[in-house]
Amino acid sequence: MTSNSVKYYSKFLDREVEINYYGYYGPILLMFPAMSDDAGIYEEQGTIDAIADLIKHGKFRVITVSSINNEIIFEHKLTKKEKSERISAYSHFITEEVFEEVNRITGGSSAIIACGASVGAFIASNVYFKRPDCFIGLISMSGFFNIEYMIPNYFDDECYFNSPKHFLPNLKDDYWLSYIRNCRHIYLFSGKGENERPQYTEWLSLILNGKKINHVCEIWDENFGHNFKTWNAMLRNILKEKF
Numbered sequence: 001m002t003s004n005s006v007k008y009y010s011k012f013l014d015r016e017v018e019i020n021y022y023g024y025y026g027p028i029l030l031m032f033p034a035m036s037d038d039a040g041i042y043e044e045q046g047t048i049d050a051i052a053d054l055i056k057h058g059k060f061r062v063i064t065v066s067s068i069n070n071e072i073i074f075e076h077k078l079t080k081k082e083k084s085e086r087i088s089a090y091s092h093f094i095t096e097e098v099f100e101e102v103n104r105i106t107g108g109s110s111a112i113i114a115c116g117a118s119v120g121a122f123i124a125s126n127v128y129f130k131r132p133d134c135f136i137g138l139i140s141m142s143g144f145f146n147i148e149y150m151i152p153n154y155f156d157d158e159c160y161f162n163s164p165k166h167f168l169p170n171l172k173d174d175y176w177l178s179y180i181r182n183c184r185h186i187y188l189f190s191g192k193g194e195n196e197r198p199q200y201t202e203w204l205s206l207i208l209n210g211k212k213i214n215h216v217c218e219i220w221d222e223n224f225g226h227n228f229k230t231w232n233a234m235l236r237n238i239l240k241e242k243f
Contacts, residue, residue, distance in 0.1 A: 191224025
């Protein structure tokens with residue numbers, strides 16, 4: 001499927017970023033890369049093709065955005081404090097710069113679903129639960145929700161406010177909770193296959209249940225590992241069967 005691409009210099013990240021978009025109608029899946037920085041990874045790994053008919057028929061639009069995953073996980077020149085600050089900057093980049101670009105692309109019609117797999121699920125969940133007023137839903141596939149998996153043996157205020165495992169259990173503000181409780185599209189999926197950690201998804205489901213937040217949690221069997229074949233099947237199932 002043909003994409004349109006925009007590249008520009010981000011003031012929050014102090015680097016060039018890329019945004020790809022597919023389709024012209026329907027609610028927007030704002031997708032964050034799994035295990036790389038590349039905004040094109042979901043096209044390269046068949047995810048876009050797996051839902052191409054839904055895009056073509058105007059059921060959904062997809063916008064993918066580059067990330068800083070490699071910088072946080074593999075860049076050894078950055079201190080852990082600098083990595084914490086970069087994750088916070090990326091969160092601001094999404095809610096300010098990316099949203100502005102999405103509004104420009106869509107003409108201001110922007111019902112947005114935060115979506116991602118693996119590291120992308122961490123990013124999607126983090127930004128959704130911090131700013132539920134900006135989204136109509138969340139799709140998390142094979143996610144983890146603890147920033148300590150990205151920045152081990154370090155924790156500061158920036159880490160706390162960008163780690164759903166830490167800030168979400170303490171969220172008691174009815175203003176923000178009302179947005180999440182009124183949401184009809186929170187989907188938490190994981191497999192049980194190779195390299196999957198379904199307990200992370202089950203933990204998040206438990207927290208949401210305790211806060212009376214409606215959601216769908218599905219743990220698929222051992223045939224579904226931590227890979228794009230799994231995520232492509234999950235995403236198609238969610239978009240076809242749950243919406």
